[in-house]
Amino acid sequence: MDSLSVGQALIIAIWIGLVMSRVFFGGATTTLRFTPMMTGLICGIVMGDVKNAMEVSAAIQLIYMGVFSPGGQMPSEPAIAAGIAVPVALMSNLKPEAAVAVAVPVGLLGSYLYQFRFFVNTFVIKLTDKYAEQAKSNMLTFSIIILPTLVSFVIFIPFMFIALYFGAPIIASVVESVSGGLLFHILTVIGGGLAAIGIAVTVYVIGKKDYIIFFLLAYFLTTILKSLDITMVTYAILGSLIAAIYVISKKEARETI
Secondary structure, three states: OOOOOHHHHHHHHHHHHHHHHOOOOOOHHHHHHOOHHHHHHHHHHHHOOHHHHHHHHHHHHHHOOOOOOHHHOOOOOHHHHHHHHHHHHHHHOOOHHHHHHHHHHHHHHHHHHHHHHHHHHHHHHHHHHHHHHOOOHHHHHHHHHHHHHHHHHHHHHHHHHHHHHHHHHHHHHHHHHOOOOHHHHHHHHHHHHHHHHHHHHHHHHHOOOOOHHHHHHHHHHHHHOHHHOOOHHHHHHHHHHHHHHHHHHHHHHHHHO
16 A cells, blocks of 8 residues: 655645635536546546546545535535545545445534634634725725635645544554454445435435336346447437427427417
8 A cells, every 4th residue: 555645635625625615617527526527537546546446436425415505504515535545546446335434424524614714704704894994996806706715725725634644554553454244244234325315315305207217228228238338428418309309399399288
């Protein structure tokens, strides 16, 4: 098992800081925060193992498919969860299902950090109110954009760096030492169950009776064609074609009425 270097831990920590601060790509940054696979990709590139990193982050992504963020607050932070769980999984050769069980408590801790960020920003808001009363536009830009970004960097980058450089090797060594035992089996089972819950919640939320047929079609296609080792890209293209046919059919049906 190889530990993360200072540079590797710092790059991943800076990425998390950027994502959690929502400082770049505008609204797309929020999507990056809610998408563990993007953080997993960065971890894979930094650690030189993109293939396994994406397999692990895809499993983590499943548990967040049905998670909502009222007011921007998540019950568990996906980016932080992936930022720790993916390196741990790569260092200890952990199965994706077991990595999910590692990601959940880490993501929960990340949500507390995000709440702490809200608390600190309450003091920033007081500055914003003050500058608004004084009609200082330059200082408003500082208090609304720059200062909250710096707050996020100060909170998340040191935490992630310490957790990755010092904590991740410890977690990985513990997981590696129990590999193949009862605890490892429990982690795998729990991880698989959490992913199933994520999918089930998504189906419950967006599933309409008229559309359940498409979910069943996708499920049985993947089951029937499993032996062919069809890639997810192929399934995505097939799904897009089916969706296009459905939309065209509905459009023509409306026009004939």
